[in-house]
Amino acid sequence: MSRTERLLDLLQLLRNRRSPVAGEQLAQELRISIRTLYRDIATLQAQGADIRGEPGLGYVLRPGFTLPPLMFSVEEIEALVLGSRWVEQRREDPRLSAAAASLLSKVSAVLPDSIRDTVEATSLLVARSDVVPTIVDLGAIRAAIRGQNKLALAYDKGDGAGSERVVWPFAVAFFEHVRVVLAWCELRQDFRAFRLDRITRLDVLPERYAARRAALLKQWREREGIRHPDPAAN
Structure with a gap:
Protein backbone atom coordinates (compact mmCIF):
# COMPACT_ATOMS: atom_id res chain seq x y z
CA MET A 1 0.00 0.00 0.00
CA SER A 2 1.36 3.43 -0.96
CA ARG A 3 1.43 6.26 1.55
CA THR A 4 -1.29 8.09 -0.40
CA GLU A 5 -3.56 5.04 -0.24
CA ILE A 41 -2.44 12.28 11.43
CA ALA A 42 -0.08 15.28 11.42
CA THR A 43 0.18 15.12 7.61
CA LEU A 44 -3.59 15.15 7.16
CA GLN A 45 -3.96 18.02 9.62
CA ALA A 46 -1.37 20.01 7.68
CA GLN A 47 -3.38 19.40 4.48
CA GLY A 48 -6.55 20.84 6.01
CA ALA A 49 -8.30 17.88 7.61
CA ASP A 50 -9.90 19.04 10.86
CA ILE A 51 -8.85 16.07 12.99
CA ARG A 52 -9.34 16.63 16.70
CA GLY A 53 -7.69 14.64 19.45
CA GLU A 54 -4.29 13.63 20.66
CA PRO A 55 -2.32 10.50 21.56
CA GLY A 56 -4.02 8.56 24.34
CA LEU A 57 -7.41 10.25 23.94
CA GLY A 58 -8.53 9.25 20.48
CA TYR A 59 -9.20 11.06 17.21
CA VAL A 60 -12.28 12.32 15.40
CA LEU A 61 -12.65 13.99 11.97
CA ARG A 62 -14.81 17.09 12.10
CA PRO A 63 -17.36 17.55 9.25
CA GLY A 64 -16.45 19.61 6.21
CA PHE A 65 -13.36 17.88 4.84
CA THR A 66 -14.16 16.17 1.53
CA LEU A 67 -12.21 14.17 -1.00
CA PRO A 68 -12.27 14.95 -4.74
CA PRO A 69 -13.85 12.29 -6.98
CA LEU A 70 -10.46 11.42 -8.51
CA MET A 71 -9.67 9.69 -5.20
CA PHE A 72 -12.38 7.10 -5.79
CA SER A 73 -11.34 3.51 -6.40
CA VAL A 74 -12.42 1.67 -9.58
CA GLU A 75 -15.06 -0.27 -7.60
CA GLU A 76 -16.41 2.96 -6.07
CA ILE A 77 -16.64 4.53 -9.52
CA GLU A 78 -18.53 1.52 -10.84
CA ALA A 79 -20.97 1.71 -7.92
CA LEU A 80 -21.47 5.42 -8.56
CA VAL A 81 -22.06 4.89 -12.28
CA LEU A 82 -24.46 1.99 -11.73
CA GLY A 83 -26.54 3.87 -9.17
CA SER A 84 -26.61 7.10 -11.19
CA ARG A 85 -27.66 5.33 -14.37
CA TRP A 86 -30.44 3.54 -12.49
CA VAL A 87 -31.78 6.89 -11.26
CA GLU A 88 -31.32 8.52 -14.66
CA GLN A 89 -33.48 5.92 -16.39
CA ARG A 90 -36.34 6.28 -13.90
CA ARG A 91 -38.15 9.10 -15.68
CA GLU A 92 -41.05 9.56 -13.26
CA ASP A 93 -38.97 12.20 -11.45
CA PRO A 94 -37.41 14.30 -14.26
CA ARG A 95 -35.45 16.56 -11.90
CA LEU A 96 -33.84 13.64 -10.09
CA SER A 97 -33.14 11.92 -13.40
CA ALA A 98 -31.45 15.05 -14.76
CA ALA A 99 -29.46 15.42 -11.54
CA ALA A 100 -28.11 11.87 -11.93
CA ALA A 101 -26.94 12.61 -15.48
CA SER A 102 -25.35 15.88 -14.32
CA LEU A 103 -23.59 14.07 -11.48
CA LEU A 104 -21.99 11.58 -13.87
CA SER A 105 -20.90 14.40 -16.15
CA LYS A 106 -19.26 16.33 -13.31
CA VAL A 107 -17.48 13.29 -11.93
CA SER A 108 -16.19 12.29 -15.38
CA ALA A 109 -14.80 15.79 -15.93
CA VAL A 110 -12.38 15.57 -12.98
CA LEU A 111 -11.29 11.96 -13.28
CA PRO A 112 -7.92 10.97 -14.75
CA ASP A 113 -8.13 9.39 -18.20
CA SER A 114 -7.44 5.86 -16.94
CA ILE A 115 -10.44 5.95 -14.59
CA ARG A 116 -12.67 8.01 -16.89
CA ASP A 117 -12.63 5.09 -19.31
CA THR A 118 -14.27 3.01 -16.57
CA VAL A 119 -17.22 5.42 -16.50
CA GLU A 120 -17.67 5.29 -20.26
CA ALA A 121 -17.13 1.56 -20.76
CA THR A 122 -18.41 -0.07 -17.59
CA SER A 123 -19.93 -3.49 -18.16
CA LEU A 124 -22.53 -2.93 -15.43
CA LEU A 125 -25.76 -2.18 -17.24
CA VAL A 126 -29.15 -1.03 -15.99
CA ALA A 127 -32.17 -2.73 -17.53
CA ARG A 128 -35.29 -0.73 -18.19
CA SER A 129 -38.41 -1.63 -16.23
CA ASP A 130 -42.04 -0.59 -16.42
CA VAL A 131 -43.05 1.63 -13.52
CA VAL A 132 -46.74 2.05 -12.77
CA PRO A 133 -47.54 5.61 -13.93
CA THR A 134 -48.44 8.29 -11.39
CA ILE A 135 -50.08 11.70 -11.61
CA VAL A 136 -48.34 13.23 -8.61
CA ASP A 137 -45.05 15.12 -8.67
CA LEU A 138 -42.39 13.01 -6.99
CA GLY A 139 -40.10 16.03 -6.92
CA ALA A 140 -42.67 17.90 -4.82
CA ILE A 141 -42.80 15.00 -2.37
CA ARG A 142 -39.01 14.99 -2.06
CA ALA A 143 -39.08 18.73 -1.40
CA ALA A 144 -41.75 18.25 1.27
CA ILE A 145 -39.60 15.61 2.96
CA ARG A 146 -36.57 17.92 2.98
CA GLY A 147 -38.65 20.79 4.37
CA GLN A 148 -40.64 18.56 6.77
CA ASN A 149 -43.89 19.88 5.30
CA LYS A 150 -47.18 18.09 5.76
CA LEU A 151 -48.97 16.61 2.74
CA ALA A 152 -52.70 16.58 2.13
CA LEU A 153 -53.61 13.76 -0.20
CA ALA A 154 -56.54 11.85 -1.63
CA TYR A 155 -55.81 8.14 -1.66
CA ASP A 156 -57.40 5.21 -3.47
CA LYS A 157 -56.95 2.14 -1.26
CA GLY A 158 -57.26 -0.20 -4.24
CA ASP A 159 -60.72 -1.53 -3.47
CA GLY A 160 -62.55 1.43 -4.96
CA ALA A 161 -62.78 3.26 -1.64
CA GLY A 162 -61.01 6.56 -1.25
CA SER A 163 -59.88 8.57 1.74
CA GLU A 164 -58.49 12.00 2.59
CA ARG A 165 -55.30 12.07 4.64
CA VAL A 166 -52.87 14.56 6.13
CA VAL A 167 -49.49 12.90 6.52
CA TRP A 168 -45.93 13.64 7.61
CA PRO A 169 -43.68 12.30 4.82
CA PHE A 170 -40.19 11.19 5.77
CA ALA A 171 -38.99 8.81 3.01
CA VAL A 172 -39.69 7.49 -0.48
CA ALA A 173 -39.11 3.80 -1.23
CA PHE A 174 -38.17 2.92 -4.81
CA PHE A 175 -39.41 -0.56 -5.69
CA GLU A 176 -38.90 -2.01 -9.15
CA HIS A 177 -42.40 -1.18 -10.42
CA VAL A 178 -43.92 1.18 -7.84
CA ARG A 179 -42.86 4.07 -5.64
CA VAL A 180 -44.07 4.36 -2.06
CA VAL A 181 -44.04 7.36 0.27
CA LEU A 182 -43.54 6.50 3.93
CA ALA A 183 -45.31 8.82 6.35
CA TRP A 184 -46.92 9.31 9.72
CA CYS A 185 -50.69 9.47 9.18
CA GLU A 186 -52.62 11.93 11.34
CA LEU A 187 -55.88 10.04 10.76
CA ARG A 188 -54.52 6.65 11.84
CA GLN A 189 -51.97 8.02 14.32
CA ASP A 190 -49.51 5.51 12.98
CA PHE A 191 -46.99 4.90 10.22
CA ARG A 192 -48.44 4.21 6.80
CA ALA A 193 -47.06 3.49 3.32
CA PHE A 194 -48.84 5.13 0.36
CA ARG A 195 -48.31 3.96 -3.22
CA LEU A 196 -47.76 6.95 -5.46
CA ASP A 197 -49.88 5.46 -8.26
CA ARG A 198 -52.88 5.43 -5.89
CA ILE A 199 -52.56 9.08 -4.84
CA THR A 200 -55.18 10.93 -6.87
CA ARG A 201 -54.52 14.39 -5.45
CA LEU A 202 -51.64 15.84 -3.51
CA ASP A 203 -51.02 19.25 -1.95
CA VAL A 204 -47.90 20.35 -0.11
CA LEU A 205 -49.05 22.26 2.97
CA PRO A 206 -47.11 25.24 4.34
CA GLU A 207 -47.41 23.78 7.83
CA ARG A 208 -44.36 21.85 9.00
CA TYR A 209 -44.67 18.80 11.22
CA ALA A 210 -43.08 18.96 14.65
CA ALA A 211 -41.13 15.69 14.61
CA ARG A 212 -37.72 15.42 12.97
CA ARG A 213 -37.87 13.36 9.78
CA ALA A 214 -34.70 11.52 10.80
CA ALA A 215 -36.37 10.53 14.07
CA LEU A 216 -39.48 9.32 12.22
CA LEU A 217 -37.33 7.23 9.88
CA LYS A 218 -35.47 5.74 12.84
CA GLN A 219 -38.72 4.87 14.62
CA TRP A 220 -40.11 3.29 11.46
CA ARG A 221 -36.95 1.22 10.95
CA GLU A 222 -37.09 -0.01 14.54
CA ARG A 223 -40.74 -0.99 14.25
CA GLU A 224 -40.15 -2.83 10.98
CA GLY A 225 -37.04 -4.52 12.33
CA ILE A 226 -34.83 -2.94 9.67
CA ARG A 227 -31.26 -2.56 10.78
CA HIS A 228 -29.60 0.67 9.73
CA PRO A 229 -26.45 0.02 7.65
CA ASP A 230 -23.26 0.72 9.60
CA PRO A 231 -20.43 1.86 7.30
CA ALA A 232 -17.90 1.25 10.07
CA ALA A 233 -18.71 -2.46 9.93
CA ASN A 234 -17.55 -2.79 6.32
Whole structure:
Protein backbone atom coordinates (compact mmCIF):
# COMPACT_ATOMS: atom_id res chain seq x y z
CA MET A 1 0.00 0.00 0.00
CA SER A 2 1.36 3.43 -0.96
CA ARG A 3 1.43 6.26 1.55
CA THR A 4 -1.29 8.09 -0.40
CA GLU A 5 -3.56 5.04 -0.24
CA ARG A 6 -2.85 4.71 3.48
CA LEU A 7 -3.77 8.35 4.12
CA LEU A 8 -7.03 7.90 2.20
CA ASP A 9 -7.84 4.75 4.17
CA LEU A 10 -7.14 6.62 7.41
CA LEU A 11 -9.50 9.41 6.37
CA GLN A 12 -12.21 6.89 5.51
CA LEU A 13 -11.85 5.17 8.88
CA LEU A 14 -12.25 8.51 10.64
CA ARG A 15 -15.21 9.55 8.48
CA ASN A 16 -17.02 6.33 9.34
CA ARG A 17 -16.96 7.12 13.06
CA ARG A 18 -18.85 9.83 14.89
CA SER A 19 -17.03 9.44 18.20
CA PRO A 20 -13.27 9.51 18.92
CA VAL A 21 -11.38 6.33 18.08
CA ALA A 22 -8.17 5.33 19.78
CA GLY A 23 -4.93 5.66 17.87
CA GLU A 24 -4.01 2.07 18.69
CA GLN A 25 -7.20 0.82 17.03
CA LEU A 26 -6.57 2.91 13.91
CA ALA A 27 -2.99 1.68 13.70
CA GLN A 28 -4.16 -1.92 14.05
CA GLU A 29 -6.78 -1.58 11.29
CA LEU A 30 -4.25 0.05 8.97
CA ARG A 31 -1.52 -2.42 9.96
CA ILE A 32 0.99 0.31 10.74
CA SER A 33 2.92 1.33 13.83
CA ILE A 34 1.50 3.87 16.25
CA ARG A 35 4.39 6.21 15.42
CA THR A 36 3.52 6.05 11.71
CA LEU A 37 -0.10 6.77 12.58
CA TYR A 38 0.89 9.91 14.50
CA ARG A 39 2.88 11.11 11.48
CA ASP A 40 -0.04 10.41 9.14
CA ILE A 41 -2.44 12.28 11.43
CA ALA A 42 -0.08 15.28 11.42
CA THR A 43 0.18 15.12 7.61
CA LEU A 44 -3.59 15.15 7.16
CA GLN A 45 -3.96 18.02 9.62
CA ALA A 46 -1.37 20.01 7.68
CA GLN A 47 -3.38 19.40 4.48
CA GLY A 48 -6.55 20.84 6.01
CA ALA A 49 -8.30 17.88 7.61
CA ASP A 50 -9.90 19.04 10.86
CA ILE A 51 -8.85 16.07 12.99
CA ARG A 52 -9.34 16.63 16.70
CA GLY A 53 -7.69 14.64 19.45
CA GLU A 54 -4.29 13.63 20.66
CA PRO A 55 -2.32 10.50 21.56
CA GLY A 56 -4.02 8.56 24.34
CA LEU A 57 -7.41 10.25 23.94
CA GLY A 58 -8.53 9.25 20.48
CA TYR A 59 -9.20 11.06 17.21
CA VAL A 60 -12.28 12.32 15.40
CA LEU A 61 -12.65 13.99 11.97
CA ARG A 62 -14.81 17.09 12.10
CA PRO A 63 -17.36 17.55 9.25
CA GLY A 64 -16.45 19.61 6.21
CA PHE A 65 -13.36 17.88 4.84
CA THR A 66 -14.16 16.17 1.53
CA LEU A 67 -12.21 14.17 -1.00
CA PRO A 68 -12.27 14.95 -4.74
CA PRO A 69 -13.85 12.29 -6.98
CA LEU A 70 -10.46 11.42 -8.51
CA MET A 71 -9.67 9.69 -5.20
CA PHE A 72 -12.38 7.10 -5.79
CA SER A 73 -11.34 3.51 -6.40
CA VAL A 74 -12.42 1.67 -9.58
CA GLU A 75 -15.06 -0.27 -7.60
CA GLU A 76 -16.41 2.96 -6.07
CA ILE A 77 -16.64 4.53 -9.52
CA GLU A 78 -18.53 1.52 -10.84
CA ALA A 79 -20.97 1.71 -7.92
CA LEU A 80 -21.47 5.42 -8.56
CA VAL A 81 -22.06 4.89 -12.28
CA LEU A 82 -24.46 1.99 -11.73
CA GLY A 83 -26.54 3.87 -9.17
CA SER A 84 -26.61 7.10 -11.19
CA ARG A 85 -27.66 5.33 -14.37
CA TRP A 86 -30.44 3.54 -12.49
CA VAL A 87 -31.78 6.89 -11.26
CA GLU A 88 -31.32 8.52 -14.66
CA GLN A 89 -33.48 5.92 -16.39
CA ARG A 90 -36.34 6.28 -13.90
CA ARG A 91 -38.15 9.10 -15.68
CA GLU A 92 -41.05 9.56 -13.26
CA ASP A 93 -38.97 12.20 -11.45
CA PRO A 94 -37.41 14.30 -14.26
CA ARG A 95 -35.45 16.56 -11.90
CA LEU A 96 -33.84 13.64 -10.09
CA SER A 97 -33.14 11.92 -13.40
CA ALA A 98 -31.45 15.05 -14.76
CA ALA A 99 -29.46 15.42 -11.54
CA ALA A 100 -28.11 11.87 -11.93
CA ALA A 101 -26.94 12.61 -15.48
CA SER A 102 -25.35 15.88 -14.32
CA LEU A 103 -23.59 14.07 -11.48
CA LEU A 104 -21.99 11.58 -13.87
CA SER A 105 -20.90 14.40 -16.15
CA LYS A 106 -19.26 16.33 -13.31
CA VAL A 107 -17.48 13.29 -11.93
CA SER A 108 -16.19 12.29 -15.38
CA ALA A 109 -14.80 15.79 -15.93
CA VAL A 110 -12.38 15.57 -12.98
CA LEU A 111 -11.29 11.96 -13.28
CA PRO A 112 -7.92 10.97 -14.75
CA ASP A 113 -8.13 9.39 -18.20
CA SER A 114 -7.44 5.86 -16.94
CA ILE A 115 -10.44 5.95 -14.59
CA ARG A 116 -12.67 8.01 -16.89
CA ASP A 117 -12.63 5.09 -19.31
CA THR A 118 -14.27 3.01 -16.57
CA VAL A 119 -17.22 5.42 -16.50
CA GLU A 120 -17.67 5.29 -20.26
CA ALA A 121 -17.13 1.56 -20.76
CA THR A 122 -18.41 -0.07 -17.59
CA SER A 123 -19.93 -3.49 -18.16
CA LEU A 124 -22.53 -2.93 -15.43
CA LEU A 125 -25.76 -2.18 -17.24
CA VAL A 126 -29.15 -1.03 -15.99
CA ALA A 127 -32.17 -2.73 -17.53
CA ARG A 128 -35.29 -0.73 -18.19
CA SER A 129 -38.41 -1.63 -16.23
CA ASP A 130 -42.04 -0.59 -16.42
CA VAL A 131 -43.05 1.63 -13.52
CA VAL A 132 -46.74 2.05 -12.77
CA PRO A 133 -47.54 5.61 -13.93
CA THR A 134 -48.44 8.29 -11.39
CA ILE A 135 -50.08 11.70 -11.61
CA VAL A 136 -48.34 13.23 -8.61
CA ASP A 137 -45.05 15.12 -8.67
CA LEU A 138 -42.39 13.01 -6.99
CA GLY A 139 -40.10 16.03 -6.92
CA ALA A 140 -42.67 17.90 -4.82
CA ILE A 141 -42.80 15.00 -2.37
CA ARG A 142 -39.01 14.99 -2.06
CA ALA A 143 -39.08 18.73 -1.40
CA ALA A 144 -41.75 18.25 1.27
CA ILE A 145 -39.60 15.61 2.96
CA ARG A 146 -36.57 17.92 2.98
CA GLY A 147 -38.65 20.79 4.37
CA GLN A 148 -40.64 18.56 6.77
CA ASN A 149 -43.89 19.88 5.30
CA LYS A 150 -47.18 18.09 5.76
CA LEU A 151 -48.97 16.61 2.74
CA ALA A 152 -52.70 16.58 2.13
CA LEU A 153 -53.61 13.76 -0.20
CA ALA A 154 -56.54 11.85 -1.63
CA TYR A 155 -55.81 8.14 -1.66
CA ASP A 156 -57.40 5.21 -3.47
CA LYS A 157 -56.95 2.14 -1.26
CA GLY A 158 -57.26 -0.20 -4.24
CA ASP A 159 -60.72 -1.53 -3.47
CA GLY A 160 -62.55 1.43 -4.96
CA ALA A 161 -62.78 3.26 -1.64
CA GLY A 162 -61.01 6.56 -1.25
CA SER A 163 -59.88 8.57 1.74
CA GLU A 164 -58.49 12.00 2.59
CA ARG A 165 -55.30 12.07 4.64
CA VAL A 166 -52.87 14.56 6.13
CA VAL A 167 -49.49 12.90 6.52
CA TRP A 168 -45.93 13.64 7.61
CA PRO A 169 -43.68 12.30 4.82
CA PHE A 170 -40.19 11.19 5.77
CA ALA A 171 -38.99 8.81 3.01
CA VAL A 172 -39.69 7.49 -0.48
CA ALA A 173 -39.11 3.80 -1.23
CA PHE A 174 -38.17 2.92 -4.81
CA PHE A 175 -39.41 -0.56 -5.69
CA GLU A 176 -38.90 -2.01 -9.15
CA HIS A 177 -42.40 -1.18 -10.42
CA VAL A 178 -43.92 1.18 -7.84
CA ARG A 179 -42.86 4.07 -5.64
CA VAL A 180 -44.07 4.36 -2.06
CA VAL A 181 -44.04 7.36 0.27
CA LEU A 182 -43.54 6.50 3.93
CA ALA A 183 -45.31 8.82 6.35
CA TRP A 184 -46.92 9.31 9.72
CA CYS A 185 -50.69 9.47 9.18
CA GLU A 186 -52.62 11.93 11.34
CA LEU A 187 -55.88 10.04 10.76
CA ARG A 188 -54.52 6.65 11.84
CA GLN A 189 -51.97 8.02 14.32
CA ASP A 190 -49.51 5.51 12.98
CA PHE A 191 -46.99 4.90 10.22
CA ARG A 192 -48.44 4.21 6.80
CA ALA A 193 -47.06 3.49 3.32
CA PHE A 194 -48.84 5.13 0.36
CA ARG A 195 -48.31 3.96 -3.22
CA LEU A 196 -47.76 6.95 -5.46
CA ASP A 197 -49.88 5.46 -8.26
CA ARG A 198 -52.88 5.43 -5.89
CA ILE A 199 -52.56 9.08 -4.84
CA THR A 200 -55.18 10.93 -6.87
CA ARG A 201 -54.52 14.39 -5.45
CA LEU A 202 -51.64 15.84 -3.51
CA ASP A 203 -51.02 19.25 -1.95
CA VAL A 204 -47.90 20.35 -0.11
CA LEU A 205 -49.05 22.26 2.97
CA PRO A 206 -47.11 25.24 4.34
CA GLU A 207 -47.41 23.78 7.83
CA ARG A 208 -44.36 21.85 9.00
CA TYR A 209 -44.67 18.80 11.22
CA ALA A 210 -43.08 18.96 14.65
CA ALA A 211 -41.13 15.69 14.61
CA ARG A 212 -37.72 15.42 12.97
CA ARG A 213 -37.87 13.36 9.78
CA ALA A 214 -34.70 11.52 10.80
CA ALA A 215 -36.37 10.53 14.07
CA LEU A 216 -39.48 9.32 12.22
CA LEU A 217 -37.33 7.23 9.88
CA LYS A 218 -35.47 5.74 12.84
CA GLN A 219 -38.72 4.87 14.62
CA TRP A 220 -40.11 3.29 11.46
CA ARG A 221 -36.95 1.22 10.95
CA GLU A 222 -37.09 -0.01 14.54
CA ARG A 223 -40.74 -0.99 14.25
CA GLU A 224 -40.15 -2.83 10.98
CA GLY A 225 -37.04 -4.52 12.33
CA ILE A 226 -34.83 -2.94 9.67
CA ARG A 227 -31.26 -2.56 10.78
CA HIS A 228 -29.60 0.67 9.73
CA PRO A 229 -26.45 0.02 7.65
CA ASP A 230 -23.26 0.72 9.60
CA PRO A 231 -20.43 1.86 7.30
CA ALA A 232 -17.90 1.25 10.07
CA ALA A 233 -18.71 -2.46 9.93
CA ASN A 234 -17.55 -2.79 6.32
